[in-house]
Amino acid sequence: MLRLSLPLCHRLSAMVLGIFILLHLANHALIFAGAQVHINAMNTLRGIYQHPVMEWPLLFFCGFQIISGLVLVYIRRGQRRSMLDRAQALSGVYMAFFLSNHLVAVLYGRIALELDTNLYFGIAGIHSSPYFLFFIPYYFLAVLAIFIHISAAVHWLLRNRFERVIRNRISMTMIAAGGIFATLLLLAFAGVNQDISIPEEYLAPYTQAPTQT
Numbered sequence: 001m002l003r004l005s006l007p008l009c010h011r012l013s014a015m016v017l018g019i020f021i022l023l024h025l026a027n028h029a030l031i032f033a034g035a036q037v038h039i040n041a042m043n044t045l046r047g048i049y050q051h052p053v054m055e056w057p058l059l060f061f062c063g064f065q066i067i068s069g070l071v072l073v074y075i076r077r078g079q080r081r082s083m084l085d086r087a088q089a090l091s092g093v094y095m096a097f098f099l100s101n102h103l104v105a106v107l108y109g110r111i112a113l114e115l116d117t118n119l120y121f122g123i124a125g126i127h128s129s130p131y132f133l134f135f136i137p138y139y140f141l142a143v144l145a146i147f148i149h150i151s152a153a154v155h156w157l158l159r160n161r162f163e164r165v166i167r168n169r170i171s172m173t174m175i176a177a178g179g180i181f182a183t184l185l186l187l188a189f190a191g192v193n194q195d196i197s198i199p200e201e202y203l204a205p206y207t208q209a210p211t212q213t
Helices: 006-033 035-049 052-075 083-111 119-127 132-157 164-189 200-207
Strands: none
Touching: 006 035, 006 052, 006 132, 006 164, 035 052, 035 119, 052 083, 083 132, 083 164, 119 132, 119 164, 119 200, 132 164
């Protein structure tokens, strides 16, 4: 009989959430083909993951992943010896911060601002000064953290198949690929390779002066 433990539940939850994250990254990669291509693909995927049968369990797994990850980081404090182990913990903490912040932002955009939280909602901050100083590293580190976390998981999963030196090379290659992908993605979001026109309603929260009372 399978005995459930917090680490095992965390890994099982990560597998479910990981499918959504990989699809989300693949959707983001379509920005290289154009903003409208990205939005069309997102609308198609939304028909799947925004259905109540999918959305509520997905939100549950997201919340569980955040809480269980932070608990595991705390429980295993002082036990990590290798650089990759420490990087896994740091990337996990950042992913918890990003997912929490991202969920709140999306819900705020939907409910309070009544906006379609599509590509334009996500990258409006990158096209607004001085907010791009926050959003560029914010998104870059999020993508890089995903690759670091996955590389650490792959390193552990291959522990009985390859020597440590080979596993280290695989992990470092994955992390380097993540850094390159994140850089290219942010350049595309910033409109370096194409002209991206952000609708005014998405720029308004960054450009309108706060109302004084």
